[in-house]
Amino acid sequence: MAHAPTSSFKNPVVNWIDQRLPVFTMMQKEYGTFPTPRNFNYFWNFGALAMFVLATMIVSGVVLAMQYTAHTSLAFTSVERIMRDVNWGWMLRYIHANGASMFFIVVYIHILRGFLYGSYKKPRELLWILGVVIFLLMMATAFMGYVLPWGQMSFWGATVITNLFSAVPVVGESIVTLLWGGFSVDNPTLNRFFALHFLLPFVIFAVVFLHVAALHITGSNNPLGIEPKGPQDTLPFHPYYTTKDLFGLSLFLIFFAFFVFFAPNYLGHPDNYIPADPLVTPAHIVPEWYFLPFYGILRSITFNIGLPFSDVVLIDAKLGGVIAMFASILIWVLMPWLDRSPVKSYRFRPIYKWWVLMLVVSFAMLMYAGGKPAEQPYVLVGQVGTFLYFLFFLGLPVISSFERPLPLPASIAQPVLGGGRVGAVAAAKPMEKA
Amino acid sequence: MRRLRTLILAGVLGLTGAAGALAAGDAPVPPAQEWSHGGVNSPFSMFKTFDRASLQRGFQVYKEVCSACHSMDLLAYRNLEEIGFTEEEVKAIAAQYEIQDKTPNDQGELVTRPGIPADHFKNPFPNKQAAAAANNGKAPPDLSLIVKARSHHEDYIYALLTGYAEAPADHPVPEGTYYNKYFPGHAIAMAPPIYPDGITYGDGTKATVEQQAKDVTTFLAWAAEPHLESRRQTGIMVMLFLVVFAGLMYAAKRRVWADAH
Numbered sequence: 172m173a174h175a176p177t178s179s180f181k182n183p184v185v186n187w188i189d190q191r192l193p194v195f196t197m198m199q200k201e202y203g204t205f206p207t208p209r210n211f212n213y214f215w216n217f218g219a220l221a222m223f224v225l226a227t228m229i230v231s232g233v234v235l236a237m238q239y240t241a242h243t244s245l246a247f248t249s250v251e252r253i254m255r256d257v258n259w260g261w262m263l264r265y266i267h268a269n270g271a272s273m274f275f276i277v278v279y280i281h282i283l284r285g286f287l288y289g290s291y292k293k294p295r296e297l298l299w300i301l302g303v304v305i306f307l308l309m310m311a312t313a314f315m316g317y318v319l320p321w322g323q324m325s326f327w328g329a330t331v332i333t334n335l336f337s338a339v340p341v342v343g344e345s346i347v348t349l350l351w352g353g354f355s356v357d358n359p360t361l362n363r364f365f366a367l368h369f370l371l372p373f374v375i376f377a378v379v380f381l382h383v384a385a386l387h388i389t390g391s392n393n394p395l396g397i398e399p400k401g402p403q404d405t406l407p408f409h410p411y412y413t414t415k416d417l418f419g420l421s422l423f424l425i426f427f428a429f430f431v432f433f434a435p436n437y438l439g440h441p442d443n444y445i446p447a448d449p450l451v452t453p454a455h456i457v458p459e460w461y462f463l464p465f466y467g468i469l470r471s472i473t474f475n476i477g478l479p480f481s482d483v484v485l486i487d488a489k490l491g492g493v494i495a496m497f498a499s500i501l502i503w504v505l506m507p508w509l510d511r512s513p514v515k516s517y518r519f520r521p522i523y524k525w526w527v528l529m530l531v532v533s534f535a536m537l538m539y540a541g542g543k544p545a546e547q548p549y550v551l552v553g554q555v556g557t558f559l560y561f562l563f564f565l566g567l568p569v570i571s572s573f574e575r576p577l578p579l580p581a582s583i584a585q586p587v588l589g590g591g592r593v594g595a596v597a598a599a600k601p602m603e604k605a
Numbered sequence: 606m607r608r609l610r611t612l613i614l615a616g617v618l619g620l621t622g623a624a625g626a627l628a629a630g631d632a633p634v635p636p637a638q639e640w641s642h643g644g645v646n647s648p649f650s651m652f653k654t655f656d657r658a659s660l661q662r663g664f665q666v667y668k669e670v671c672s673a674c675h676s677m678d679l680l681a682y683r684n685l686e687e688i689g690f691t692e693e694e695v696k697a698i699a700a701q702y703e704i705q706d707k708t709p710n711d712q713g714e715l716v717t718r719p720g721i722p723a724d725h726f727k728n729p730f731p732n733k734q735a736a737a738a739a740n741n742g743k744a745p746p747d748l749s750l751i752v753k754a755r756s757h758h759e760d761y762i763y764a765l766l767t768g769y770a771e772a773p774a775d776h777p778v779p780e781g782t783y784y785n786k787y788f789p790g791h792a793i794a795m796a797p798p799i800y801p802d803g804i805t806y807g808d809g810t811k812a813t814v815e816q817q818a819k820d821v822t823t824f825l826a827w828a829a830e831p832h833l834e835s836r837r838q839t840g841i842m843v844m845l846f847l848v849v850f851a852g853l854m855y856a857a858k859r860r861v862w863a864d865a866h
Contacts, residue, residue, distance in 0.1 A: 209865060251679050251750070254832070261832045262839070406865055414858040421851035428847060432840025434648035436753060444754035444829070445746075454789075 201387050206405035207412055208393035210583050214288070215391070215412075216419030217281040223420060224274045225379065229372050231267040232316075239319065241365035243358045246321035247446040265435040271313050272438045273427050275461035278306060286506075286527050289515030290392040296507040298385040303503045305378050310462070310500075312371040315364040317459055322443030327456045329356045329364070335469070338490040355449070396515025397579055404583035457542055464534050467541030468560065469496040471553040495557065502564045509567040514576040522574040526563060533559035632789045635757050635764030641823065645830045646758050651837045655827050660688040662806055663824025666817050668698075669804050671748065674740065674795075676728040679749035680828055683722035688827060695722050702727040741781055741794055752822070752829040759822050761787065766818035769797040 180186045180195060189195040238257050240249040253260035282302070285291055291299035318329045333350045337343040352359025390399065399405045406412070430437065438460060442453045458466050472492035477484040486494065502509075510523075517524045533556045540553030641659060643650025664685065667677070682699035686692060699720035704727060706716050720727065730736035736744035755761045764787040772784035778792040785793045799817045806812050827833070 248679070255679065255684075261836060265836075410861045411865060414854070414861045418851065418854040418858045421847060421854045425844065425847045425851060428840065428843045429648070432836055432843060433651050434646070435836070436646055437648060441754050441756050441758075444750040 205408040209406045214284040219416040220277045250320045265431045269430045291506040294389045301382040315368040321447045323445040324443040326447035338493045463541030464537035467537035467553045471557040512571040519577040530563040635760040657689045659823045663820035666821035674745040675748045677726040677749045752826045762822045
């Protein structure tokens with residue numbers, strides 16, 4: 172190669188490898204000296220935490236797959252064999268089952284960070300969209316994983332969720348048959364879900380790689396939402412953020428371990444310890460907690476949408492619910508363009524600050540309503556939640572147009588090193604507004 | 606106190622909605638009991654263990670009462686060593702049962718032989734259909750996981766076993782069923798299974814209905830979560846390690862960042 176990298180590592184073996192394949196140079200550039208804004212708060216730990224949980228899920232999942240049998244007559248007992256007879260099998264399974272919940276907790280906080288600090292804005296639009304793709308893949312993977320133990324909730328959750336696709340006009344029934352591999356949720360369904368549940372995490376891993384690659388092109392956003400102007404605004408990733416991430420990780424591990432060792436079934440459902448029975452329907456079919464907000468949106472569309480003053484139904488309630496549910500996530504993709512404010516961080520946005528709080532409240536309302544039976548007043552709570560949720564996105568172009576942001580600090584280094592806390596500086600500024 | 610902590614835990618996670626949905630139902634909430642092990646789903650019982658004597662008495666109740674109708678397919682006789690039976694005792698218990706081998710011998714015959722510790726608990730019925738036919742069309746549920754498979758766990762099983770009563774005038778139950786305060790819908794097909802002094806405990810404990818219900822529920826809790834104790838013990842070690850580790854990481858982070866502020 173004409174432009175061979177000029178490596179200068181002390182270790183001759185490292186040097187030899189690096190001149191032929193510059194992995195060490197790359198690591199040094201991307202994780203060693205990588206210039207990182209110096210003002211991160213602990214919200215910025217959650218990307219690394221998500222990466223850690225993904226690795227944990229893949230490692231524990233591969234080992235579980237060595238003991239699991241994907242057959243309707245054996246799946247349930249094979250999981251119980253892991254719990255009872257496989258050495259440390261109970262720990263592996265509880266790590267994997269609770270790891271799914273941990274993954275969603277971490278990723279929801281990671282996404283909230285993006286909303287709060289405008290991490291979706293130019294130049295990070297693609298980075299954000301790749302994140303949405305990862306989240307959709309996570310949902311599919313988690314859903315199929317929950318089916319594998321073949322308990323009552325596995326079976327009936329799979330039945331309800333796959334049936335959603337039957338709402339699609341014309342091809343709906345064919346899609347459902349394809350998902351099932353037959354005419355009901357049965358052994359072919361379990362087999363294909365297991366195959367896909369094994370495959371998708373590696374697809375996620377690939378998209379995460381692109382997500383991180385895009386991040387290292389634009390550099391990280393930060394709590395002030397202003398781009399670094401020079402070396403005084405940044406710190407090398409190592410050792411500053413490696414140590415901070417490790418501290419954050421150790422706190423997260425305490426939280427994770429608490430669930431694995433002391434409350435391993437707290438986030439699960441008792442019905443999934445009953446083997447699947449197609450002839451007995453559980454009283455309340457509820458998805459895992461992390462799907463409840465979206466399930467809440469699905470169930471909030473209880474009305475048909477038709478031509479006014481006629482009986483013509485354009486979109487029936489079921490299809491409307493499915494559209495609303497998918498739209499509720501896909502609309503995230505449009506965030507970089509729905510938000511017209513040039514200012515990124517909520518700290519300098521007097522209206523958006525409350526607007527994003529509305530999003531969080533609607534999400535909580537939907538999570539609450541999604542876990543309740545489909546009756547009043549829960550349906551109403553869900554409908555108000557759905558309205559506020561979509562209002563956040565659809566009203567955003569309007570509020571971001573007339574919102575007058577507070578003046579931004581001159582640089583990251585100024586409030587960080589200039590004495591006083593960032594908040595104090597930001598709070599002191601409004602009076603100077605022109 | 607336990608309930609309060611549980612509520613706080615749920616609140617912290619914002620999961621009250623989900624937890625509430627699970628608890629919802631037609632039947633009254635079973636009263637909370639004291640369990641030697643604190644309950645399989647109790648998060649703040651990390652130092653609690655099963656009462657061994659209660660476990661063994663509970664096995665006796667299962668063996669002499671429940672096992673007439675209820676299977677426990679996931680348990681093997683060898684597992685009984687974990688609740689304090691000796692190897693010889695387990696061999697003797699297993700040998701009381703006639704087990705049919707699952708695979709034919711070299712003559713092509715399915716041999717019936719005395720049980721060995723590696724055998725799983727003998728099912729009272731040859732198959733599910735036979736179990737249903739003998740019980741008004743519905744097979745009695747397998748009890749291996751019953752404590753984890755019901756909301757309120759041990760408290761529900763105990764309340765169900767002790768919750769039989771005369772059907773109130775405004776809530777008659779159909780022929781062939783029994784009124785139970787805690788069963789959803791109140792009409793349960795299972796006849797009241799335990800009676801005062803219905804069995805005689807080997808250790809001299811008085812066999813009241815409450816005592817038998819408590820013992821068998823403790824046994825069923827162990828059966829549903831046999832690694833409960835080692836799970837909690839491992840967890841304590843993991844926590845101790847992680848707390849020290851987090852402290853070290855915090856110190857390292859402070860040290861590194863000292864010159865950056």
